[in-house]
Amino acid sequence: MKTKAEQDTGTGPGPGTRERIVRTTSRLMQRQGYEGTGIKQISREAEATLGSVYHFFPGGKQELAVAAVRHGDQEFTDILRETFEGRQDPAKAVLALTGALAEGLRTSDWAEGCPVTSTVVGTAGSAPDIQQAAAEAFARWRAVVSDQLREAGVAEDEAPALAYTVINTLEGAELAAQVSRSEEPLEIAGRHLARLIDSYR
Amino acid sequence: MKTKAEQDTGTGPGPGTRERIVRTTSRLMQRQGYEGTGIKQISREAEATLGSVYHFFPGGKQELAVAAVRHGDQEFTDILRETFEGRQDPAKAVLALTGALAEGLRTSDWAEGCPVTSTVVGTAGSAPDIQQAAAEAFARWRAVVSDQLREAGVAEDEAPALAYTVINTLEGAELAAQVSRSEEPLEIAGRHLARLIDSYR
DNA sequence: CTCCCTCTAGAACGAACGCTCTATCCAGAA
DNA sequence: TTCTGGATAGAGCGTTCGTTCTAGAGGGAG
Numbered sequence: 001m002k003t004k005a006e007q008d009t010g011t012g013p014g015p016g017t018r019e020r021i022v023r024t025t026s027r028l029m030q031r032q033g034y035e036g037t038g039i040k041q042i043s044r045e046a047e048a049t050l051g052s053v054y055h056f057f058p059g060g061k062q063e064l065a066v067a068a069v070r071h072g073d074q075e076f077t078d079i080l081r082e083t084f085e086g087r088q089d090p091a092k093a094v095l096a097l098t099g100a101l102a103e104g105l106r107t108s109d110w111a112e113g114c115p116v117t118s119t120v121v122g123t124a125g126s127a128p129d130i131q132q133a134a135a136e137a138f139a140r141w142r143a144v145v146s147d148q149l150r151e152a153g154v155a156e157d158e159a160p161a162l163a164y165t166v167i168n169t170l171e172g173a174e175l176a177a178q179v180s181r182s183e184e185p186l187e188i189a190g191r192h193l194a195r196l197i198d199s200y201r
Numbered sequence: 202m203k204t205k206a207e208q209d210t211g212t213g214p215g216p217g218t219r220e221r222i223v224r225t226t227s228r229l230m231q232r233q234g235y236e237g238t239g240i241k242q243i244s245r246e247a248e249a250t251l252g253s254v255y256h257f258f259p260g261g262k263q264e265l266a267v268a269a270v271r272h273g274d275q276e277f278t279d280i281l282r283e284t285f286e287g288r289q290d291p292a293k294a295v296l297a298l299t300g301a302l303a304e305g306l307r308t309s310d311w312a313e314g315c316p317v318t319s320t321v322v323g324t325a326g327s328a329p330d331i332q333q334a335a336a337e338a339f340a341r342w343r344a345v346v347s348d349q350l351r352e353a354g355v356a357e358d359e360a361p362a363l364a365y366t367v368i369n370t371l372e373g374a375e376l377a378a379q380v381s382r383s384e385e386p387l388e389i390a391g392r393h394l395a396r397l398i399d400s401y402r
Numbered sequence: 403c404t405c406c407c408t409c410t411a412g413a414a415c416g417a418a419c420g421c422t423c424t425a426t427c428c429a430g431a432a
Numbered sequence: 433t434t435c436t437g438g439a440t441a442g443a444g445c446g447t448t449c450g451t452t453c454t455a456g457a458g459g460g461a462g
Contacts, residue, residue: 252441
């Protein structure tokens with residue numbers, strides 16, 4: 001058996017058991033939501049036994065969901081950073097972003113939208129810790145966008161609010177794209193957000 | 202016992218059984234999502250027995266969800282029409298709309314967001330008829346907004362796309378508001394949408 | 403060697419799930 | 433009056449749910 005460090009960080013031949021469980025939970029809840037995803041399905045698809053799941057996540061399904069939301073948070077934060085840092089113009093970056101989101105939806109046959117949204121919807125009232133993890137994810141994404149907007153010349157007192165709308169419009173457009181199985185909402189959102197950003201520079 | 206017409210249309214002392222079931226389903230799925238809502242809970246809270254539920258909705262849970270989505274569709278279509286028709290300026294109408302959405306969220310202790318969104322999320326791949334009913338709802342809302350924009354002077358070839366972003370941004374902002382338990386995302390979305398609309402007139 | 407501790411393994415529990423089924427009620431038709 | 437059929441009523445089906453629990457595997461420390 002591998003040492004603890006290897007198990008938990010995945011420095012071995014593949015991802016460790018814990019990492020495999022988190023990734024599987026995130027993907028399943030992204031597709032089926034929190035209530036639609038069972039722990040036994042997670043353990044089956046992650047190729048981990050039920051014992052392992054409860055060993056790493058003694059808090060049960062809720063703790064799993066929080067970990068999955070944080071995983072999705074980190075994933076999209078990285079995408080945001082990469083997309084914005086490669087470009088000077090934030091309007092162009094937003095267009096690249098909508099393209100990437102559309103591609104992700106299309107290549108998953110419109111099944112994989114925002115992992116945070118699908119996990120948190122329906123749990124809002126009953127699981128405050130999941131809700132808080134989702135709120136932190138949104139806040140982090142906004143902070144990244146806001147920083148990039150300021151660097152590109154948007155006024156200090158306008159950038160945070162503009163970042164709010166950028167993230168929220170992307171979220172809404174991705175949902176519409178998923179439901180209508182069409183890239184159009186995302187394309188249009190990109191154009192309108194680019195126009196809105198340009199109007200603040 | 203009342204006649205069939207009275208039962209189904211609610212011309213009696215209160216809403217008929219069928220209408221009561223639909224309304225309860227819509228409210229519960231708005232709060233808990235599709236998978237998080239049980240048929241027995243619906244029958245209990247609608248004060249209808251399980252037999253009645255399956256009598257009116259032999260298609261089971263999926264048929265119930267479709268009816269609930271259509272109910273939410275009609276509800277918000279009415280709100281849209283009332284809000285826009287009372288005002289000349291569509292930018293002002295959008296601001297009124299964000300205010301109304303924020304109030305609905307706040308007065309339900311942030312539990313009741315968009316009934317269509319919360320019902321359809323997580324069912325995208327597995328229940329095509331629910332997905333289609335949701336797509337039709339979004340399309341209808343867009344059509345209402347698009348008509349009002351054209352009447353207010355937005356170009357014919359810009360109005361449909363602009364309506365897309367109006368609806369999608371409202372959707373995303375309402376979700377963010379619910380998760381963060383704050384009216385701020387909706388207020389900001391209203392301001393930015395008003396600015397975007399004005400830029401097209 | 404033995405001990406220890408992390409991790410794996412899966413049987414088992416009570417509760418809840420969606421749904422089926424038969425029985426009953428009762429106003430209007432004949 | 434009897435008959436009919438929509439609506440109500442809820443027990444019960446098999447399945448799955450989240451969770452608990454005990455048992456064992458296996459490498460490092462003493």
